[in-house]
Amino acid sequence: MRSTPTTITIGLLAGAALAVAVPSLASAHVGVSPDEVVAGDHGVLTFSFSHGCETSPTTSLRITMPEGLASVAPTFDGDWTAEVERGDDGLVSAVTYTASSPVPIDLRGAVSMSVGLDESTPETLVFPVVQNCVEGSTEWTQIAEKGEDPHSLDAPAPVVHVAPAVEGGHATSGHETTDAGADAPAPDLTGTVLGAGGLVAGIAALVVAILAHRRRV
Known part of the structure; x- marks a missing residue:
């Protein structure tokens, strides 16, 4: 069967649409x-x-808390209800957010919570x-192994990195700036003074040499 220009055009458009759709689906995740x-x-x-389960709207998110959190308080939001689960220690172990109405696949949905950390919190917090x-449903629970690119995972779990605390909180x-006048050492003026003195001495020697030359003449 001979391909016509119309058939070729349709094929190219379909291929382009697939090329756009695949990255879009691959980028779908809970961040x-x-x-x-x-x-x-x-x-x-x-x-x-920003996506549901393929083409289905989202109805709820169940977020499991990692160890190392001192406190968890879900944010009150009229678009979501929050159900809190607690462990034997009384701390929040999971929070389930249920949407008042399903979130369409072409809209962005978001929930939030306040968390408290202590000095013993690990360097990495994973929230399945x-x-x-x-x-x-989709389980965003995969964790990248050491040296593995998290973006290569099909369903990566959200990860929060914990930076060490220093004096002052x-x-x-490595992105902090310091007060220019707080702890900056006083500039060393020795080189400046010596340089100025040398310049004055040089000028004086030049003047003496000119006067001596004139007297000889």
Whole structure:
């Protein structure tokens, strides 16, 4: 069967649509922001998603808490209800957020919670998430092995890195700036003074030499 220009055009368009759709599906995941917190501090974590379970709207998110959190408090949101589960130690072990109405696959959904950390919090906090939909569910629970690219995983769990606390409550992240006038050492003026003295001495010697030359003449 001979291919016509119309057939070729349709094939190219279909291939282009597939090329666009595949990365879109591959990029679907549940993310967390911020992805770095400071040990001993507290803050608000936001878990967001922009796709359902393939083509099905999202109905709920069940987020399991990692060990090392001193406190967890779900954020009140009129679009979601929150059910809290606690362990034998009384700490929050999981939170299930249920949407007041299913979140369509072309809209972004987000839930948040306040968390507190202590000095013994591990360097990495992994939050396994089960995304339930009208039809089906997706378990975002995969953890990258050492040296493995997290983006290569099919269903990676949201991960938050914990920066060590330092005196003053700031992290040693390498992105901090210091007060220019606080702890900066006083500039060493010795070189400047010696340089100025040398310049004056040189000028004086030049003047003496010129005067001596004139007297000879």
